Amino acid sequence: MMEIGFIGTGVMGNSLVKHLLNAGHDVAIYTRTAKKAENLVAMGAELKESPKEVAQYAQVLFTMVGYPTDVEEVYFGNNGILGHAKAGAVLIDLTTSKPELAERIYEAAAQNGLKALDAPVSGGDIGAQKGTLSIMVGGDEETFNEALPLFELLGENIVFQGAAGAGQHTKMCNQITIASNMIGVCESLIYAKKAGLDPEQVLRSISSGAAGSWSLSNLAPRMIKGDFAPGFYIKHFIKDMKIAAEEADRMDLDLPGLKLSLSMYEELAASGHSESGTQALIHYYWK
Missing domain, CATH: 1.10.1040.10 (N-(1-d-carboxylethyl)-l-norvaline Dehydrogenase; domain 2)
Known part of the structure; x- marks a missing residue:
């Protein structure tokens, strides 16, 4: 069991959190619309009030939000991840975002004693529900191998693509x-x-x-x-x-x-x- 954070429980994120919970992990979540996460709380997820609180909790933290501006706020904002994550935590952004932003997150994470992967997915709501997503990963291969057992709960076609930004x-x-x-x-x-x-x-x-x-x-x-x-x-x-x-x-x-x-x-x-x-x-x- 691991202490996992997940920020963004929309159409796809909701299903992915279910897979993590069903595998026995402790999961803390944050979403701007708490009502959308009621089913996850009923399954045992702990609803936090900010990305900061999730970051302070998690050994591995997934993010899946809407736009690059949302990614930037979640990672670099005052109540964001990078200033509050546990030392050595692995940060995994599943959002489809800008390659340049993925590189910035990777560099900032390294400066803070953290590890970061950009890991956008494909397969839509059906792939998320079935745990059959394609996951495209950029970052350090050692970190990819560390996160692989978790990726395997979410997808089937999981490929390491290269340095930070390569996933995007x-x-x-x-x-x-x-x-x-x-x-x-x-x-x-x-x-x-x-x-x-x-x-x-x-x-x-x-x-x-x-x-x-x-x-x-x-x-x-x-x-x-x-x-x-x-x-x-x-x-x-x-x-x-x-x-x-x-x-x-x-x-x-x-x-x-x-x-x-x-x-x-x-x-x-x-x-x-x-x-x-x-x-x-x-x-x-x-x-």
Whole structure:
């Protein structure tokens, strides 16, 4: 058993805390909306009043918050982690954030006798619930090996990518791939409908072939059913694509597929869909 901290118990974080509790660990949590964590408290998690209190408690501390500004506040703020964590604690940021920020956290952690990993995940709400996430890790390999038994409670495809920031860069590769793929999934379904086909039957044929993808298997059925509940919010996907676009510009890369997807999702958000799941991109074609 370990004393584990977890900051951010939203759609995915809630499920991840359950895995840690079910494995027998003592878990202290902090979330800005305490009501969202009531189920975790009922399972035995201890609700703290600030990131500072979680940091003072935990041997290993996970963070999974919304935006890079939230990450910065949680780590560097007056009541944040870096000024209050236990000596030798391992800090693991699961948020999809900026590579440069991951590097700053790593450096500040080292100066304070702490260890830090950037470990963004992929797999959405389903992967979090099942404990089958892909986890992309940057930092020191020794720290990665130390944290691996905990990662294995949360995911299946866990890969050490390199130095601090490498996990975040890998997640940008993931999001760039998804960005164009989501357009293809939507256009395929719209084509099927216009051709008079049964979209569910079409999925039976194409999901396991060369066109197969996670989005096609998991999100296309939600599109067909009209289920736009967020496994991953559009507003957060826009945040991720903007980070990827900024990094691409910094590296003098032109990524037209990424830019097109970003513009489409921004249009959806402006029309009131920012709180929907990414599968709501199909609305773009229903205009």
